[in-house]
Amino acid sequence: MRRIYLDHSATTPVDPQVAELMMTYFLEYYGNPSSVHFFGRQVRKALEEARSQVASLINANPAEITFTSGGTEADNLAIQGAARARSKKGKHLITTAIEHHAVLDTMEFLAKNGYELTILPVDEEGIISVEELKKAIRPDTILISVMHANNEVGSIQPVEEIGKIAREKDILFHVDAVQSLGKLPIDVKAMNVDLLTVSSHKIYGPKGVGALYVRKGVKISPLVFGGSQERKLRSGTENAPGIIGFGKACELAGQRMEEENKELVRLRDKLMDGIISRIDKVKINGPLGDKRLPNNVNVSINFVEGESLLLSLDMLGIAASSGSACTSGSLDPSHVLLAMGLSHEVAHGSLRLSLGRHNTEEDIDYVLQELPKIVDRLREMSPLYHKAN
Numbered sequence: 001m002r003r004i005y006l007d008h009s010a011t012t013p014v015d016p017q018v019a020e021l022m023m024t025y026f027l028e029y030y031g032n033p034s035s036v037h038f039f040g041r042q043v044r045k046a047l048e049e050a051r052s053q054v055a056s057l058i059n060a061n062p063a064e065i066t067f068t069s070g071g072t073e074a075d076n077l078a079i080q081g082a083a084r085a086r087s088k089k090g091k092h093l094i095t096t097a098i099e100h101h102a103v104l105d106t107m108e109f110l111a112k113n114g115y116e117l118t119i120l121p122v123d124e125e126g127i128i129s130v131e132e133l134k135k136a137i138r139p140d141t142i143l144i145s146v147m148h149a150n151n152e153v154g155s156i157q158p159v160e161e162i163g164k165i166a167r168e169k170d171i172l173f174h175v176d177a178v179q180s181l182g183k184l185p186i187d188v189k190a191m192n193v194d195l196l197t198v199s200s201h202k203i204y205g206p207k208g209v210g211a212l213y214v215r216k217g218v219k220i221s222p223l224v225f226g227g228s229q230e231r232k233l234r235s236g237t238e239n240a241p242g243i244i245g246f247g248k249a250c251e252l253a254g255q256r257m258e259e260e261n262k263e264l265v266r267l268r269d270k271l272m273d274g275i276i277s278r279i280d281k282v283k284i285n286g287p288l289g290d291k292r293l294p295n296n297v298n299v300s301i302n303f304v305e306g307e308s309l310l311l312s313l314d315m316l317g318i319a320a321s322s323g324s325a326c327t328s329g330s331l332d333p334s335h336v337l338l339a340m341g342l343s344h345e346v347a348h349g350s351l352r353l354s355l356g357r358h359n360t361e362e363d364i365d366y367v368l369q370e371l372p373k374i375v376d377r378l379r380e381m382s383p384l385y386h387k388a389n
């Protein structure tokens, strides 16, 4: 059966060059990087090379990169670490309504434990207002956390502007850049960022590895104590094969980004235009043009359930995701779509198609051929659709 993967915002396949390199560090150079003997030294060398490769993709210095178990841990380390290190200075935190749960839930945990939290709203395109942010800043604000690009609707935030404001007021600025890494140019210096989260498995590296950029001179508290690895900021024997794979994935992303993005944008726009012209009563969620990630398509299709859509697509070999998250047995519509002002019903009928390196024109043609048929069939079964027409 033909299989088309359109869920690259959830995770990506590991690049064969990355996998091959990692094998060496499972089978041959398996030493502990803290060991002084040959086996350890070989791994240490490769680990530091990986640190340079990650740093280079975001214009950081290698010493500013701390490896973690992924984007989630890096978000937690940034936010909890900053909150703890600065708690004497103030207890007010600012974030946005469309953050990943790794940020939102960490913020809400802190808000239940003595901190105060402002959650900024977004407009109908999923973008925050810098003016609203300025108004939210207080004398006791210690941290602002705003994602670079959203994982559901692909909206890109004005991080440079926010960075400037935060730096002027001496407020720490954290950016979750998991979705933008390798897709948008990232320059931590130009962006005035203090803390920046990246993850390996969204850019064709292995799962379970990520990193936090911590600007030189910025002090945050560790979450994990032990053997003093990663300059005491993240103890525990390093996941060497994973980190080395992540480094390689960053190097490849840097080389391929420009060319790859042109093709992604072309396929993305063909898919969006095709859906709009072939299916009635659909709405594109998120901004158009260059305020949107090159690989993100998100549409609400009225009178169909996102989950039914996903199951039907899956039966035809098409892997996508919906705007509902199945938590504890009930289907909650996406907090991102709700924050953008969508009704529960419309949010439930939403579909995310996220493109990647290996998608082809034929993949898009196949989706455009099958999706309208599925929608017709599901709408045939919907009493609401018949009533409205």
Ligand SMILES: *Cc1c(COP(=O)(O)O)cnc(C)c1O
Binding pocket: 009, 069, 070, 071, 072, 073, 075, 100, 102, 147, 149, 150, 151, 176, 178, 179, 199, 200, 201, 202, 208, 209, 210
């Ligand atoms: C995937 C993702 C994360 C979590 O990263 P993991 O490496 O899976 O823990 C955090 N933020 C955003 C925006 C993401 O898309």
